[in-house]
Amino acid sequence: MATRWGICSAGKISHDFTVALKTLPLEEHQAAALWLPWLQGDALSLSLRLCVSWVVAVAARKLEDAQEFAKKHSISKAYGSYEELARDRDIDVVYIGVIHPYHLNTCLLFTNAKKNVLCEKPLAMNTKEVQQILASAKKNGVFLMEAVWTRFFPVSVEIRRLLAQGELGEVKMVRSEFGLPLMHVPRAMQKELGGGALLDIGIYCLQFVSMVYNGEKPESIQASGVVHVETGVDETVVAILKYSKNRMAVITCSSGVKLPNDAIIMGTKGTVRVPAMWCPTSLVVNEKEIEYPVPEPYLPLNFINSTGMRYEAEEVRQCLLKGLKESTVMSHADSLLLAELENEIRRQVGVVYSQDCQ
Numbered sequence: 001m002a003t004r005w006g007i008c009s010a011g012k013i014s015h016d017f018t019v020a021l022k023t024l025p026l027e028e029h030q031a032a033a034l035w036l037p038w039l040q041g042d043a044l045s046l047s048l049r050l051c052v053s054w055v056v057a058v059a060a061r062k063l064e065d066a067q068e069f070a071k072k073h074s075i076s077k078a079y080g081s082y083e084e085l086a087r088d089r090d091i092d093v094v095y096i097g098v099i100h101p102y103h104l105n106t107c108l109l110f111t112n113a114k115k116n117v118l119c120e121k122p123l124a125m126n127t128k129e130v131q132q133i134l135a136s137a138k139k140n141g142v143f144l145m146e147a148v149w150t151r152f153f154p155v156s157v158e159i160r161r162l163l164a165q166g167e168l169g170e171v172k173m174v175r176s177e178f179g180l181p182l183m184h185v186p187r188a189m190q191k192e193l194g195g196g197a198l199l200d201i202g203i204y205c206l207q208f209v210s211m212v213y214n215g216e217k218p219e220s221i222q223a224s225g226v227v228h229v230e231t232g233v234d235e236t237v238v239a240i241l242k243y244s245k246n247r248m249a250v251i252t253c254s255s256g257v258k259l260p261n262d263a264i265i266m267g268t269k270g271t272v273r274v275p276a277m278w279c280p281t282s283l284v285v286n287e288k289e290i291e292y293p294v295p296e297p298y299l300p301l302n303f304i305n306s307t308g309m310r311y312e313a314e315e316v317r318q319c320l321l322k323g324l325k326e327s328t329v330m331s332h333a334d335s336l337l338l339a340e341l342e343n344e345i346r347r348q349v350g351v352v353y354s355q356d357c358q
Contacts, residue, residue, distance in 0.1 A: 003317045006091035006115075008082055008106060010060035010069035013120060014097035015299075016306035018073045021054035023295040023310045059085035072299070082106060086113035093143070093316055096120060099187060100194040101355070104129045107144070111136040116143040118316050121207075122199050122342065123335045125355040130339040134332045143319055145312075145327050146335040148207050152311035154292040155280040156211065159265070159272060162285070163212065169269030170245075174212050176205035177252040178278055179236075179259030188255050189231050195255075196233035196351055198225075198342060202253030204278040206341050207334075208263050209241060209249040215334055218243050221341070225349035226256075234351045241341075279305035 005021065007014050055075045060066040063080030070078040079085050085094065086109050093116040096106050103124050110117050117137065123146040124130045137144035150156060162168055178201045182188035189195045210216075218241040225237035236254040243249070252259060263277035273284040282291050294308045301307070312330075319327050326332050346352070 001321070003320060004056045004090055004092040005054060005313075006085050006088060006094045007055050007058040007069075007075075007097065008085060008094050008110070009097040010058060010065045011097055012302035014058070014095065015069070015072075016301050016303055017095055017097060017309050017313070018055055018058075018069075018075075019297045019299050019301060020307045020309035021313055022298055023307050024054065024314060056090050057085055057088050082109055086110050086115060091115060092320065093118060095147075095313075100199060101125060101192065101353075104132060104355075107133045108136050111140045111142050111144065114140055114142055116316075116320060118145050118147050118312065120147045122146070122203050122338065124339065125194060125199070125353055127336070127339040127343050129355060130336055134336065137325065137332075141325065143316070143325050144332070145316060145319070145330055146338075147309075147312055148203075148330050148334075148338075149309050149312045150204060150207065150278055150280070151211060151330050152315050153280055153294075153308050154311070155274060155283045158283055158290075158292075159274070160211070162272065163214075163265075167270060168265060168267030168272060171212060171265055171267045172247055173266040174209050174249040174263070175251075175266075176208045176249070176263040176277060177259045178202065178204050178261050179252065179254035179257050180261075181258055182255040183228075183235070189228065189233060191231055191233050191353060194353070195231060196346075197253045197255040198234050198237050198345060198349075198351070200255065201278070202237055202251065202345075203338060203342065205251035205253055205263070206338055208274075208277060209251060210334065210337055210341070212265055213243055213247065213249070215331075215337060216243055217337060217340075218249070221344050221348070223345040223348040225345075225351075227350055232351065234346070234349050237345060237349055239345050276305070279303075279308050281305060281308075 057077035058066050058069050058075050059079040059082050066078035094110045096119040187193045220242045223239040226235045228235045235256045238252050241249040263274040265272040270286045274280050297307050
């Protein structure tokens with residue numbers, strides 16, 4: 001049984017996700033032949049054999065954007081509103097690629113339409129919004145997962161195996177950092193667009209720590225940061241998290257400078273280093289490096305290693321086949337914990353969004 005996808009938003013991340021879907025086996029995700037009115041004769045015949053898509057429909061706020069996206073990715077249906085996508089009965093699951101200030105209303109639109117949802121991270125702007133989304137998914141009996149794609153990379157699978165089998169001994173310290181010069185990017189700097197280093201890239205650091213410590217809530221958090229004077233969003237954040245049994249974690253994120261962008265797990269029997277920790281293709285275990293390459297894309301990508309989104313898509317498919325309403329790898333509890341950590345760190349740093357006042 002093929003999994004039929006709908007894409008909500010025709011932006012950069014949705015492009016990369018659609019490219020990633022096409023690296024999965026044809027028989028597992030919907031491949032719909034597309035009539036292309038601009039092709040005739042032999043070219044049309046060839047297109048019907050070769051132009052297949054993992055995606056059934058795409059929706060954007062402007063129909064022309066959806067049509068352009070559909071043409072690029074050989075998608076059979078294009079909608080000029082999200083509501084039309086929500087009414088499409090041929091869709092099994094919707095990928096939401098809008099920016100995070102719009103996640104709440106967009107998730108509610110699809111969950112209330114009884115659609116399964118994979119929503120980009122962060123799931124919402126704060127804990128209250130995450131709770132609303134999770135409650136709606138439960139009420140409507142649909143699957144919902146936050147698209148923390150890193151958790152599904154083969155590197156992350158191997159890390160969880162190492163931890164479960166105790167090969168690192170008792171983990172005492174986790175360090176994770178992610179920084180890129182993003183101050184020229186409006187989405188990263190404007191508060192109304194959900195700007196700020198923590199929600200945009202710091203979430204990768206937090207999810208990594210939470211994964212290593214198996215979803216445990218820290219006993220305490222001490223956070224400090226630099227808030228941009230003009231925009232009021234966090235430019236750099238450092239947080240120290242203390243867990244039970246004297247285990248520690250330190251995260252650093254910045255939209256002002258490039259950081260080493262790796263993560264390190266330090267245990268009593270060994271150490272693991274994860275280069276490019278948000279989209280890892282290699283793992284260094286006790287100084288021995290192992291490669292886990294991702295597939296090559298069929299179209300240019302907007303972001304590095306984006307074909308790695310295939311792994312979260314396959315997780316969604318497997319969950320749907322089993323009739324599950326959430327993933328055990330990135331559960332509802334995991335999403336709620338991330339939101340709670342983000343809330344507390346933002347409170348200490350002094351970043352407040354309009355959604356926090358509603």
